Amino acid sequence: MKFSISTLRRLPVYLDFLKMQSENCENISATAIASALKLGEVQVRKDLGSVSGAGRPKVGYNRKKLIETLENYLGYNNAKKAVIVGAGKLGEALMGYGGFRDYGLDIVAAFDVKNIGNAYSNKPVYHINALSAFCKKENIELGIITVPASSAQVVADLMYESGIRALWNFAPVHLNVSDDVLVHNENMAASLALLKKQLEGTEFITD
Amino acid sequence: MKFSISTLRRLPVYLDFLKMQSENCENISATAIASALKLGEVQVRKDLGSVSGAGRPKVGYNRKKLIETLENYLGYNNAKKAVIVGAGKLGEALMGYGGFRDYGLDIVAAFDVKNIGNAYSNKPVYHINALSAFCKKENIELGIITVPASSAQVVADLMYESGIRALWNFAPVHLNVSDDVLVHNENMAASLALLKKQLEGTEFITD
Numbered sequence: 001m002k003f004s005i006s007t008l009r010r011l012p013v014y015l016d017f018l019k020m021q022s023e024n025c026e027n028i029s030a031t032a033i034a035s036a037l038k039l040g041e042v043q044v045r046k047d048l049g050s051v052s053g054a055g056r057p058k059v060g061y062n063r064k065k066l067i068e069t070l071e072n073y074l075g076y077n078n079a080k081k082a083v084i085v086g087a088g089k090l091g092e093a094l095m096g097y098g099g100f101r102d103y104g105l106d107i108v109a110a111f112d113v114k115n116i117g118n119a120y121s122n123k124p125v126y127h128i129n130a131l132s133a134f135c136k137k138e139n140i141e142l143g144i145i146t147v148p149a150s151s152a153q154v155v156a157d158l159m160y161e162s163g164i165r166a167l168w169n170f171a172p173v174h175l176n177v178s179d180d181v182l183v184h185n186e187n188m189a190a191s192l193a194l195l196k197k198q199l200e201g202t203e204f205i206t207d
Numbered sequence: 208m209k210f211s212i213s214t215l216r217r218l219p220v221y222l223d224f225l226k227m228q229s230e231n232c233e234n235i236s237a238t239a240i241a242s243a244l245k246l247g248e249v250q251v252r253k254d255l256g257s258v259s260g261a262g263r264p265k266v267g268y269n270r271k272k273l274i275e276t277l278e279n280y281l282g283y284n285n286a287k288k289a290v291i292v293g294a295g296k297l298g299e300a301l302m303g304y305g306g307f308r309d310y311g312l313d314i315v316a317a318f319d320v321k322n323i324g325n326a327y328s329n330k331p332v333y334h335i336n337a338l339s340a341f342c343k344k345e346n347i348e349l350g351i352i353t354v355p356a357s358s359a360q361v362v363a364d365l366m367y368e369s370g371i372r373a374l375w376n377f378a379p380v381h382l383n384v385s386d387d388v389l390v391h392n393e394n395m396a397a398s399l400a401l402l403k404k405q406l407e408g409t410e411f412i413t414d
Contacts, residue, residue: 009397093300184402190216
C-alpha cells in the first residue's frame with residue numbers, strides 16, 4: 001500500500017494527543033480529535049482509518065487500543081539502532097532526548113574526533129576511526145549527522161562505508177549519496193528562513 | 208509577490224554551497240550549482256531568479272554578489288530577537304548553535320523554572336515569571352519552545368501574553384493559538400517516523 005507522507009507525519013501527533021488524555025477517557029471520537037487538533041474531521045477519519053479500523057458510531061475509538069495500534073504501526077516497540085556523528089551540543093541534546101526511545105529510536109553511541117571518552121546520558125563517545133567496526137558489529141541502521149556543514153559529506157561517506165543506508169542529516173548542506181541511501185534533511189536554517197519571512201509579511205504558496 | 212515555500216527552503220542551501228566554494232571561484236553557473244546540489248537546472252535558475260537577476264550567459268553568477276543578495280533577502284544582516292523557553296539540553300543546543308546568528312536569529316535569553324542563573328553560550332537563563340516583562344522591554348518577536356509536550360501549550364499562551372506572535376515549536380504537540388500567531392512546528396518525531404517507515408520499505412506518496 002502506498003501511504004501518504006502527510007498522514008504519516010500526523011500519526012505521532014495523534015499519538016501524543018491520545019496519550020495526554022485522562023485515564024478516564026475510554027473512548028474518543030474523530031470529531032473530538034479533529035476539534036482539539038484543529039484538523040478536518042474527514043482527514044482525521046482517513047488518517048486513522050489507514051492504520052486502524054473505523055471508530056464505532058456514536059462511541060468513537062477505544063483510546064488505549066488506538067494508542068497501541070499507532071505505537072505498533074510507528075514501530076515504537078521495534079526500536080532501530082542509530083549512531084550520532086558529531087558529539088557537540090546538538091548531538092548531546094539528541095542523545096539526552098529520552099523521547100526518541102519512545103519513538104523507536106535507540107541511539108547507542110556517538111562518534112567524534114574530540115570529547116572522546118565522555119558519555120552523554122550513558123551513551124559513550126568514541127573516536128570516529130572506530131565507526132565502521134562498531135556499526136558492522138552492532139548492525140546499525142541509521143546514522144544521525146550533527147557535525148558542521150563542512151564535514152557532513154565526509155561523514156555521510158564514512159557512514160555509507162560502515163553499512164548505514166539511512167541518514168538523518170542536521171547539517172544545513174546537501175549530501176551527495178548513492179541511490180540506495182535514504183536521506184532525511186532536518187534543515188533548521190530553512191525553517192528559520194521561512195518563519196522570518198512570514199513574520200515580515202511575505203505570503204507563500206505551497207508547492 | 209507570492210513566493211514559493213520550496214524555493215525559500217532551498218535558498219539557505221544555495222547560500223551554504225556558495226560560501227563553501229574556494230575564494231578563487233569568482234563566477235559560478237546555474238549548471239554547476241544544479242549539478243553539485245543534484246537539482247534541476249531550470250529550478251536553480253528559477254529559484255535564484257526570484258531574488259537576483261539572471262546569471263550572465265557563458266559566465267554565470269558573480270559568486271560574492273549572489274551571496275550578498277541571498278544574505279540580504281534572507282535577512283541575515285537584520286537579525287530578529289528571540290527567546291527560548293525550556294533551558295534543557297535542546298534549548299542549550301540551540302543557544303550554543305552559533306549558526307543561527309548567521310541566519311539572522313539572535314537568541315538573547317532563555318527561560319525556565321530550573322537552571323535559573325546559569326548562562327549558556329553567554330545567554331542568561333531567567334525564571335519564567337520574568338518572561339513577559341523581558342519580552343516587552345526587549346521587543347522580542349520570536350519564541351522558541353523547547354519544553355516537554357505537556358507544558359508546550361502553557362508556554363505558547365504565556366508567549367502570546369508577552370506579545371510574541373511567531374512561535375518555533377520543538378515540542379511534539381499541536382498548539383492551539385490565536386489566528387494572528389505564526390507557528391512553525393519542528394516535529395522531529397514525525398521526521399523519525401517517516402525515516403523509519405522508509406527504512407522498512409514503505410513507499411510514500413507526497414501530497
